[in-house]
Amino acid sequence: MRSLNKIEPLFDKQCTCLLCQTKFTTKKLRSRFVKLIKMDTDFFPVYAEHNPLLYYINVCPACGFSYNDDTIPYFSPESKMSLLEKVSSHWIPHSFGKERSIEDSIKTYKLAAYCASIRKEKHITLAGLYLRIAWHYRLLNNTEQERRFINLALSEYETSYSVGDYQGTQVTELRTIYLIADLSKRTNNLEQATKYYSKVIEQQKRTVETQIVKLAKESWQEIRDSHKSLI
Template sequence: MAQLEPLYDKKYKCTMCEQPFATKKVRSRFVKVLSYDTDFAPLYAVESVNPNLYYVNVCPTCGFSFTDEFSLYFPPGADKVISDKICSQWVPHDFSAERTINEGINTFKLGAYCSTLKKEKHIVTAGLYIRAAWLYRGLANELQEMRFLKLALSQYTDSFSTGDYSGTHVSELRLMYLIAELSRRTGNSQDAVRFFSRVIEKQRQSVEPQIIQMAKDRWQEMREEQKVY
């Protein structure tokens, strides 16, 4: 009997050029998370078995890059913009095999660019940016990590103001916490305090006590840091 491998091929049809292709995904039974960082970045027991490396599907034919969160709908004119800016300039590249961290990062950049051109929800684009930041954190590249955390923060803030997170797996409480935590990490303590406070204010009606506690912990850490200075 053949031994089960962590990676398997999942079939997709590109929503842009309609060409079929297969790309690697990680079998859930092989995924072991040791811990989570304060912005929900997972630390995996085996880095090569990191589902985030395979989060973005890249069509090898036209270069359109998307995730399972992308909608099937293309706003009027979006397909032409994507065709002009991505497909017509695409140098055939196959991301369907096992990916390195750098290859994973490149797929997030492609995915975020496609998401922006397609006018996907801000919450979708934010998810791409923050995952790219997590991969840069794994490489200890703080400069690029901060760059992508700021991009994620901007999209999360727009998602909060437009309400486009509604109906997704990201709750209002989780979104407010993320805005606060990314503000803290990128040096905007005023917004961090404001949004941590808003999270804590909802503790009586919250069904996510863990996020309430995380907000209290970050709030306390910020108070301790202010005392030092």
């Protein structure tokens, strides 16, 4: 009898497409099955078995519009027309509502990034999607594609910081600066990485995000030590 009542890691979530209003279900991972092992310096979470990142994006099987649960359900007339023209008119109806592989998940994020760019969403939003795609390629040990999407994410974080469109989102200024530093380091732009790590450290007395400051100090010291060893 107990096996009949066994709780599965994945459950069906009911969704209504923000674009075409089609009702559909998509899989989500129950929080009790999420077990974090470690986190990389760019906040990439490594999980024990079940990965909630694979189910972050909702894909409408009818029109192809792809988005996460935090997406604002508003479309300008121009963006709605563009989505219908550039996404829906080319979409062959199919579902991502079952258990997903890493490759399946990458497709959903790329769709979401494409939809977000058509909607002219904030640079900070696109940066987050590109960074998550890079994480997926890290799981697959595909360093070429990981580097490609890290560069895309870095460009969006830099633009977001310069125009300030991270303001009013869950991504703080300190986190934005730190990610510019970390992704610069990952792309071997050590001069820029050092500059932005220093910007993080400068804020240590007026921030509650002490863990980010700690990470910045460690990475800044690591770059400094490696530079010394080359002299």
